[in-house]
Each structure stands twice: as C-alpha cells, then as structure tokens.
Amino acid sequence: MISLLLISCSEEPEVILATPGELTTFVFKKSINPNLTTDLVLTFDGVDTFTGSLDYRTAIENLVATFETVGGTVTVQNVPQISEETENDFNKVVAYTVFNSEGASPRNYYIDITYFTGLPIISIQTNGIPIDSKENYVVGTVSIQGAREFENLEEQAMSIRGRGNSTWFGPPKKPYQLKFSDKTAILGMPKDKRWIFLAEYSDKSLLRNKISFELGGMSMLEYTPKAEFAEVFLNDEYNGTYLIAQKAEVKTNRLDLPDNGYLVEIDQYYRLGADDVFFQPTIFTQNYSENVFAVKAPVVDFGSPALALIEDHINTFEAVLFGDDFKNPTTGYRAYIDLPSFVDWYLIQEIAKSVDAKWYSSIYFNYVPGEKIKMGPLWDFDLSYGNVDYADSRYSEGFWIKDNPWYARLFQDPYFENLVKERFLYFYNNTDLLLGNLDSHENYLDLAQEKNYQKWQTLGTYVWPNPVFYDTHAEEVTHLKSWISNRMTWLYGQFN
Numbered sequence: 001m002i003s004l005l006l007i008s009c010s011e012e013p014e015v016i017l018a019t020p021g022e023l024t025t026f027v028f029k030k031s032i033n034p035n036l037t038t039d040l041v042l043t044f045d046g047v048d049t050f051t052g053s054l055d056y057r058t059a060i061e062n063l064v065a066t067f068e069t070v071g072g073t074v075t076v077q078n079v080p081q082i083s084e085e086t087e088n089d090f091n092k093v094v095a096y097t098v099f100n101s102e103g104a105s106p107r108n109y110y111i112d113i114t115y116f117t118g119l120p121i122i123s124i125q126t127n128g129i130p131i132d133s134k135e136n137y138v139v140g141t142v143s144i145q146g147a148r149e150f151e152n153l154e155e156q157a158m159s160i161r162g163r164g165n166s167t168w169f170g171p172p173k174k175p176y177q178l179k180f181s182d183k184t185a186i187l188g189m190p191k192d193k194r195w196i197f198l199a200e201y202s203d204k205s206l207l208r209n210k211i212s213f214e215l216g217g218m219s220m221l222e223y224t225p226k227a228e229f230a231e232v233f234l235n236d237e238y239n240g241t242y243l244i245a246q247k248a249e250v251k252t253n254r255l256d257l258p259d260n261g262y263l264v265e266i267d268q269y270y271r272l273g274a275d276d277v278f279f280q281p282t283i284f285t286q287n288y289s290e291n292v293f294a295v296k297a298p299v300v301d302f303g304s305p306a307l308a309l310i311e312d313h314i315n316t317f318e319a320v321l322f323g324d325d326f327k328n329p330t331t332g333y334r335a336y337i338d339l340p341s342f343v344d345w346y347l348i349q350e351i352a353k354s355v356d357a358k359w360y361s362s363i364y365f366n367y368v369p370g371e372k373i374k375m376g377p378l379w380d381f382d383l384s385y386g387n388v389d390y391a392d393s394r395y396s397e398g399f400w401i402k403d404n405p406w407y408a409r410l411f412q413d414p415y416f417e418n419l420v421k422e423r424f425l426y427f428y429n430n431t432d433l434l435l436g437n438l439d440s441h442e443n444y445l446d447l448a449q450e451k452n453y454q455k456w457q458t459l460g461t462y463v464w465p466n467p468v469f470y471d472t473h474a475e476e477v478t479h480l481k482s483w484i485s486n487r488m489t490w491l492y493g494q495f496n
Contacts, residue, residue, distance in 0.1 A: 021071020021098030023109040026050045029066050032084055035059050042111065053114040053447060056231075056238070060090045060115055071100040091115065092148060117447035119241065120187055120230040121145040124160060124178075128235055131176060134162040135273075142178065150187045150228070157181060163196065165271055167382070170464060171201035173240055173456050177247070187228040187244055190253035197232065198243040201456065202463050203382045205476040206449060207441050209243055212352055212381040214437055218430065219344040221376040222366070223255040231448065241445065241452040248364060248377045250297035255377055258368055262310055263296045266363035277302055279311040283318040291359065310367060317373065321406065327413045334415075338374040342410070343423050345375035350401040351427060351487060352384040355393040358404050386483045389467040396486035399494070421495040431488045435481050442477045449473040 026044075030036040035058045042050035054060055066084050067074070074081040075097045076088060088094050090113040099106045115121075126140035137159035144153035162168050163177040176197040185191035200206045209227065216224025227245035231238070246254055250263050257263070269292050272278060277300050278292040293314065300306040317336040326332045349357040356362050362380035367373050386394050393400045402411055410416045453459050453473065460471040470476050 020104045020107045021069060021074075021100040022107070023050075023067060023069050023074070023096055023098050025066075025068045026109075026111060027066045028052075028054075028063055029084075032064050032066070035063075042113075048108060049110045049112055051112045051114070054116070056116040056121065056233075060113055062087045063090050063113075065111070067096070069098050071098050071104075073099045075099075114447060115145070115147060117231060117241075117451050118147060118444075119448050120147045120150050120228070121233065122230050122242075122244070123233045123236075124158075125235055126160070131160055131162060131174070131234070134164075134168055137161045137179065144186060144230070146187070153184070153186055156184070166464075167199060167201065171199065173199045173201045175199045183253075187230060189226045189228065189246060192246065192251055192253050194247045194249065196245045196247050198227070198245055198382075199240070200243055200382060201458070202466065203387055204458060204463070204466070204469065204473065205480045206241060206243070206445060206452070206473075207438060207477065207480065208352075208381045208385050208387065209245070210441060211434060211437060212348065212354075212378055212384065213245070215348045215351070215427070215434070216376075216378045218427075219348060220340040221344055221378065222341065222374055223377050225254070225377060225379070229445065229448065231451070238451065238455055240455050241448045248296075248379045250366075255366065257366060261366060261368040262298070262300075262306075263364065263366050264310065265294050265296050265361070266291055266359075266365075267294050267361045268292070271361060277307060279307060279314075281311070281314045281318055283315070283322050296364075309369060313367060313369070313373075321409050326409065327415070329415070333410070333413075336373060338372040339416070339419060341374040341376055343416075343419050345378070346401055346407055346420065347424055347427055348378060350399065351484075351491065352381055353386065353393040353396075353400045353487065354381055354384040355388045355391050355400075356380060356383065357401055358393070363404075383465065385480055385487075387466065389465045394467045396483050397490045424491060424495045428488055428492050431485065434484065438477060438481050438484075442474065445473070 026042040028036060028040040030039050037055060037058070040052050040054060042052040044050050064084060064087050068083070076094060081096065090111065094111045096109045096111060097106045098109065121144070123143050124140060125142075126138045129138050129140075131138050138161065139157070139159045141155050142153070142158045143155040144150070146152045158178055158180050160176050160178045162174055164175045167175050178195045178197060180193050183191040183193055186195060198209055200209065203209070213224055213227050225246040225248055227243050230242055230244050232242045233239060249255065250257050250261065255263060268290050270290070272292065272294060276294045278294040280292055295307065295310060317333070320326060320331070320336060321333045364377055364379060365373055365375050386396060388394050392398055401407060459473065460469060462469055468479065470479060
C-alpha cells in the first residue's frame with residue numbers, strides 16, 4: 001500500500017491544452033452587399049489566408065462579411081467584428097484575429113480580396129466620342145484606382161489621341177497618348193504631362209517592352225522610360241491590359257538635357273508627321289536612302305542655325321567614322337561618341353534582336369554641342385525577341401544590330417569589339433535575373449491576361465507578325481524565356 005501511494009503521488013496532473021480559435025468560413029453575400037452580383041465564397045489556403053476575386057464594378061470599401069468561427073470573439077485592429085453586420089475596407093489585406101475563451105493565444109487570419117485583376121484601373125471618359133485620330137486630341141477625364149501598389153488619382157481633365165504606326169493602323173486594340181494640362185504623377189512614376197498607353201497587341205506575352213526597359217534600367221544609358229501595367233476602361237467599357245509608359249522625350253523627369261541639347265530619331269521619311277523637322281546625313285543615306293534624322297526635341301525649324309548645327313555635326317562624325325583613320329584614339333570616332341552608351345544600347349538591342357533597330361526606326365540618340373553623341377533612350381520592343389515573321393531577326397541565332405551601318409563600321413575596330421565582348425558578360429551574368437523577372441511578371445499578370453484575352457481573343461491565332469503562336473499566355477511566356485536563353489547562349493559563344 002505504501003508503494004502504491006508513493007507511485008500515485010508521483011504522477012503529474014494531466015494538462016489540458018487550450019484550443020486556438022478558428023475562422024472556418026468567410027463569405028460576402030449578395031443579400032447584404034448590394035454591389036455584389038453574386039455571393040463570393042472565399043477560398044482557404046489551409047494555413048491562414050482566405051482569397052477571392054471581385055468584379056470591377058464592385059465597391060470593396062464597405063463590404064460586410066459573413067463568417068463562422070470556432071472560439072470566442074473576433075476583432076480587426078482591436079475593433080470587435082460581428083458576422084453580417086461589421087463593414088471593412090478590403091482594398092488592402094485585412095487581418096481577422098480570433099480569440100478562444102479558454103485562454104489560448106489568438107490566431108490571425110488574412111482576407112485577401114483581388115480587385116478585378118489586381119492591377120491598377122484607369123478609367124477614361126470622353127462622353128462617348130471615339131478616339132480615332134493620331135493628330136486630333138479628344139477631351140475628357142481620367143481617374144486611376146491604384147490597387148495596392150500605387151496611389152489613386154482623382155478624376156481630372158485630360159486629352160487623348162491615338163499614336164503609333166503599324167500598331168495604330170492594324171490592330172483593333174489601339175495605343176494612345178494621354179496628355180494632362182499640368183504635370184501629373186501616375187502609377188508611382190515622376191510627374192509629367194504626356195503618357196503613352198502601349199497596347200501590346202502583337203506581343204501576346206505582354207512583356208517584351210517591360211523587360212527591355214528593365215534591361216535599360218540595368219545599363220549605363222542616360223535614361224530609360226519607366227512603365228507600369230494597368231487595366232484600361234474607355235467610357236466604362238473594358239479595353240484590356242496596357243503598359244503605361246513615360247514618353248521618350250526631353251524633360252527634367254525624363255531625358256534631362258541642357259537647354260542646348262537635342263533628341264534625334266533615325267526614322268523613315270514616309271512615317272514623319274506634318275510638323276516633323278528632319279535632315280539626311282550624307283554617308284548614312286548612301287545605302288539607306290529612305291532614312292531621315294528627325295529632331296524630336298526641342299522644336300527647331302527648317303533652315304534654322306540649330307538644325308544646321310546638328311546636321312553638320314552628324315556629317316562630320318560620319319566622315320570620320322567612315323574615313324581611313326577612324327580607329328585613331330584621338331582624332332577618330334572615339335572623339336565623337338560616348339562609348340558606354342553606344343556599347344550598352346547595342347547590346348540590349350542585339351540581345352532583343354529588335355527588328356527596327358537595325359536601321360529602320362525608333363533609333364534614338366542625343367547630342368549636346370561640345371559633348372559626345374550618346375545613344376538612347378530605348379523604345380519600341382514589341383517586334384523583338386523573335387516576334388517577327390518577315391526578317392531573320394526571328395531566330396535566336398545570328399547577329400542583327402551589328403549590320404546597322406554605324407555599328408558595322410565600329411566593329412571593324414578591335415578596340416570597340418573588345419569593349420562589347422567585355423560588357424556583354426555583365427548582361428549574360430544577369431540572365432537568371434531577367435528570366436526571374438519574366439516569371440514574376442507572369443504571376444502578376446495572371447488574372448489580367450485572362451481578362452485581356454477574353455476581350456481580345458488572339459491566343460492560338462495568327463496576329464501580324466507572329467512567327468509562332470500558342471494557346472495560352474503561359475506558353476507565350478515560356479517561349480519568350482526559351483528564346484532569350486538560347487539568344488544569350490549564342491551570343492556568349494560569339495563574344496567568347
């Protein structure tokens with residue numbers, strides 16, 4: 001008996017652990033949320049988050065949730081929550097804290113509601129007037145719901161017109177230029193008056209311009225446009241996913257040149273507008289007679305000293321570049337061009353194999369009297385990375401930009417060629433970063449691309465000038481990644 005008593009006294013008392021509270025269901029019912037078109041039952045990830053997506057026209061600032069719990073009270077930021085009574089703003093992730101009356105530690109659950117596709121939403125109103133001209137602006141208003149990443153923009157006046165060449169006249173999804181009367185910041189980008197809406201119709205990955213601008217951001221180029229994705233509504237009708245970009249222009253928040261600096265574009269004569277002022281350098285146009293050099297900014301006049309200054313300088317540079325002593329480090333081409341910008345512009349364009357950058361258009365450079373010519377900014381990459389069926393730039397093998405008349409000559413100098421080879425390793429060593437960015441953008445656009453291709457049913461069909469086309473956005477991105485990987489491998493073999 002003593003032994004039994006001793007054993008009995010040595011046993012520790014049983015400990016009953018308190019059970020944490022649980023949030024078991026989470027629903028937004030149409031019956032108590034008049035803005036909803038149907039009940040929205042959120043999906044639980046099995047850990048701590050409920051997710052769901054609401055329609056565009058649903059206001060999510062004052063939604064009332066219906067939820068069930070196991071446990072005691074529920075709070076949001078210490079405010080008690082009552083199912084089917086308490087309102088919350090679900091523009092951001094909302095944390096619901098569930099307490100257990102038995103004294104267990106509280107447990108947090110996160111309510112993550114995607115507003116439409118999760119991208120910012122730009123609403124443009126023109127009172128029903130169509131935007132059908134590249135020359136004439138249509139007046140109206142614009143507002144932006146910035147989603148989670150960006151600030152909202154309250155409705156304000158603007159004007160809008162079409163833009164582009166093949167992108168304007170061919171596809172039904174049109175690109176635009178929007179203009180504010182005063183400088184305005186949008187989507188986290190520095191304020192300015194003009195903004196470009198890139199439709200990305202022929203680029204079914206929607207990513208070629210975006211990743212090219214990111215390459216520019218990694219480079220030594222003086223300026224590369226910033227750009228962000230957004231959903232665009234015209235007069236309350238969904239018009240698809242766009243890339244909203246800064247315009248390649250001379251401004252303090254863009255290409256910041258001194259007052260006597262000039263931005264010049266190599267373009268085609270037939271593409272010029274009525275107000276464009278241009279010239280034809282003597283040597284460049286011997287083999288490319290349709291090319292002109294248009295002064296984009298600031299405004300100059302035909303016959304003006306400013307235009308004569310730029311033309312004379314380019315002709316002098318070309319005379320030296322194509323002269324017998326062009327390799328001379330003091331008196332040759334190196335005295336006229338900024339080598340880092342020429343090398344980086346070349347490499348980004350050659351990696352992308354941008355069809356027009358060989359000699360056709362969107363070839364920008366800037367010149368400040370007394371300084372060297374600098375290449376850039378980058379622009380126009382929808383027909384790049386193999387997305388063209390009428391030129392050999394579709395293939396990941398082979399040089400393309402190297403045949404540009406300026407660069408063909410520069411590569412005849414071993415000094416310039418070695419600079420390119422050495423600098424290429426920088427971009428090559430960042431291949432994984434580039435491909436990782438593509439993965440991130442694909443995930444970010446997951447819901448957006450679905451809506452975009454419901455509107456514009458181009459997946460699985462030929463759109464000019466696609467050399468290949470796939471049934472899904474994921475396959476388009478996979479093809480793009482494969483093309484870039486093969487391109488980097490081929491260039492590495494050539495430069496090393």
